[in-house]
Amino acid sequence: MNILVVDDDKEIVDSIAIFLSGENYTVIKAYDGIEALDALSENDVHLMILDIMMPKLDGIKTLMKLRETRNIPVVLLSAKSEDADKILGLTAGADDYVTKPFNPSELVARVKSQLRRYTALGSIAKQNEEIVIDGLCINIENKTVRVDGEDIRLTPIEYKILELLARNRKRIFSAEDIYRNVWNEETAVGDNTIAVHIRHIREKIEINPKEPKYLKVVWGIGYKVD
Amino acid sequence: MNILVVDDDKEIVDSIAIFLSGENYTVIKAYDGIEALDALSENDVHLMILDIMMPKLDGIKTLMKLRETRNIPVVLLSAKSEDADKILGLTAGADDYVTKPFNPSELVARVKSQLRRYTALGSIAKQNEEIVIDGLCINIENKTVRVDGEDIRLTPIEYKILELLARNRKRIFSAEDIYRNVWNEETAVGDNTIAVHIRHIREKIEINPKEPKYLKVVWGIGYKVD
């Protein structure tokens, strides 16, 4: 679970990070609203702890901006314990409100409580999303693939590559693009590794791998599904 | 939306009721833990506001009893503002904690916040009595499992894991997912616990654990029942 901690006071961010890390959460740090929004778009954040008073973009505005697109739990932090502020924050779409100075264990307990509900059974409102391209059918939720009604067994990496390409139909991905998206790392793997995976996927989903119907190569650029 | 308000102080219950009614919520009242549990079984309650210090059955015990079967949001009320109590309450499965004396508008804001999340995620819990998957039959109410008509004895954790997977048929749960749902905690690194429990469950419910019919592995991702 990835938690984004946002406060312009680096000491506070660091101390919160220590407590959360102790509970095996991954912590991402940001020091103002702009940085927070950047971090949100670049990472798979599951919960945000957000200070209200910050330079550039304050917590409430950041929260409202976030709520335009995302629904993750947000715990507001503030020095003010004015009821009016709490109400404003909660009305703006926060899930909880903690006033400074706070007991770190209480904050951790509140984080757990929010995550418990958010990730609880079936709560993650995943609709049964499917990508269908001719006879190729990818079920995102169950991570299953069918071709002409027949179930296909893909390995985790094979599946991720196929989902990436199918999700972005007609877009061309270089080997490097695929690597970055699937492995989430910088260190490059041997450059024909991708080719090998592509071959394996083709072997499984194509009638005739020599003349791929789904997974096509674009010479000198990369691969695509169209 | 129906809100159950529980406090042994009738004045408090009444004043909360006035504020909630003003927001068009329907209020159900109870004055101790026993009454609360009765009210819960007799009404379609969507959220509970629960005082901690009460005669007969205190708030924490009431909450724990509730959590055995239901998942509605619970806001704890307490005169103590001790952090230890907050943590205990939140750990026991509460969704929020408000200390007396409180600003009624803040309480209403927190109620709204909880309901927003609860209803947004479509958590209206369907409590199916039984899950049947071929010869596997799980009775949710009695927490019993039968395979081909024969009773199977599972330990509490084993049962919870199986129910989780069976309730969400075909959905794949990583070890981390299972951990979060069953233990309400994050996984420690290098943990093999889930694998061992899976093995034990298979030993009990599968004819041939080597070729599981119900509890299947999805390599590199997790486990599922389908």
Add this chain to the structure above:
DNA sequence: TATAATTATTAAGAAATCTTAAGAAATTTC
């Protein structure tokens, strides 16, 4: 057409993941 560049194929060893077993630690039961 010859040549260089890129992609495809294959097989095998390396790495990661899962299974199994056995015993220790914690909890519950009697």
Add this chain to the structure above:
DNA sequence: GAAATTTCTTAAGATTTCTTAATAATTATA
């Protein structure tokens, strides 16, 4: 408080998946 049960830890063995490397085939271009 001892025994039984349940849960967790550890580690070796089995299986699956990933990567590498060497070679073949294809495409573009000079």
